[in-house]
Amino acid sequence: MKRLNQRAIALQLIVFLTQWGLMITGFGILALIVAPLRVQLDPSLGRYFDAGVKAMIALVLSIFWLFIWDRQVRLYFYRKKESAAEPV
Amino acid sequence: MLPSGWEVTAAVLLAIVSFPVALVLTRFFIKINAKRGIVGIDIHKLTKPNIPEMCGASIPITLILLSAVYVLIGGGNSLMMLAFSLVVGSAAVVGALDDRLNMRGIYKPLLTLLCGLPIVALGLLYPNQVYNPTLQVPIFGVFHLPVIYPLSIPVAIAVTSNTTNMLDPLNGTMAGGVSIISAALLIGVVLTNPAPSSVFLYACLLFTALGFFYFNRYPSRAFAGNVGQLSVGAALGALAILSRNEIASIVAMFPNIQNSFFFLSKIKRFTEHRALTAKPTRLLDDGRLASSSDPKAPLTLVRTLLVGRPAKESEIVSTIFALYLISGALALITMILVG
Secondary structure, eight states: OTTSOHHHHHHHHHHHHHHHHHHHHHHHHIIIIITTOOOOSSTTTHHHHHHHHHHHHHHHHHHHHHHHHHHHHHHHHOOSTTOTTSOO | OOOHHHHHHHHHHHHHTHHHHHHHHHHHHHHHHHHTTOEEEOTTSTTOOEEEOOGGGHHHHHHHHHHHHHHHTTOSOHHHHHHHHHHHHHHHHHHHHHHHHOOOTTHHHHHHHHHTHHHHHHHHHSTTTSOOOEEEETTTEEEEOTTHHHHHHHHHHHHHHHHHHHSOOSTTHHHHHHHHHHHHHHHHHHHHOOOHHHHHHHHHHHHHHHHHHHHHSSSOSOOOHHHHHHHHHHHHHHHHHHTTOHHHHHHHTHHHHHHHHHHHHHHOSOOOGGGOSSOSEEEOTTSOEEEOOOTTSOOOHHHHHHTTOOBOHHHHHHHHHHHHHHHHHHHHHHHHHHO
16 A cells, blocks of 8 residues: 555545536436426427437536536645646 | 356356457567567656557457457357447557557547447447447436437547547556456446346456556556557447446546546647647656646646655556546446446
8 A cells, every 4th residue: 555645545535436426416317307308399300309408408417517526626636726736 | 048147157258268369469469569660668767668559459359359259159149249349440440540640639539439330320220239228327217318329329439438548648557447447347247237248248358458458567568559548448438338337337437537537628629648748747867757847737647646746657557546446346336226
């Protein structure tokens, strides 16, 4: 264990656990709330419009998920903005 | 017809053969590529040694060869093996082209989008026999994606292949990381849904990656090249879809996702590492690596691990493997939660 950067591993464990929990919650929202929605305007294109709207919701959730990931890593590792050489 | 337990055992036993095959093929490529001058400089060593490049070609060859043997002996789902081989083979061709032609950064993701098309095409020809558009979500059940799922397959293959390509900056990182990911997913498949074809392909990927890792581990005697990195990433993506482990595969690839996301968010374009003006790390006089002090340098995973603490290359590689062990364990839990 001496050869490992234990502090980095501990911080990354926090990041991964948080992202994992958020990811499962996000997929839960998609499965329980978004998927049962029926968004249809034009009957001929309704299926594709419905899929498109749901894809957009999933995309927004993904961006939010990545934003939280970004904030966590910057907070734990790069507290001094954009100057990565500085230790926390 | 053999009982399922025997089928799974036979699949694993055949997959073990991929280890010596990958060893022999990698050794062959080391000799051939060194002779032909296909070498790269190991920039993280003080002596800057020349290491044979493109030796990762052994990986797609082994995977495709063993898949064909598995089908020929009547063990596997031939459609699944065909789809897997086409994806891995096409990604290997894209990688080899990039290795030889040094394409601009944008072409690689665009071309790897095409690598997912064999799964989509075979899925349209043989509905529900190649992929299943019902996503299995841990704890919360399933949801059906008849339109979005096939459209997202090329994107998934492009993401997994390129993200694997991006996290191979140090000796053995890609091969070791993929070995840990495949081992975790293999255990998950065996525990939850031991379909022989899925078990075979995960075991095959594991032993092939280990065979290559023998020569690629610190200090490297062989570099994978884009041909190896893209094909291994495409194999992970294809397996996620074909064996229905999409979410667990994303979790297993957390270190790759973090590396790629921070690289792209900083650089804001698809580019090659060689084209970067500001490098994420620098080599110190004592042979250790340190985080770059250049504010324009990308925030890669390696740079993150080096913040405020220069370290030897072998230490960083071990730390990255520890991160893969964490993400692999989370992926295993995800698979158990899916059931």
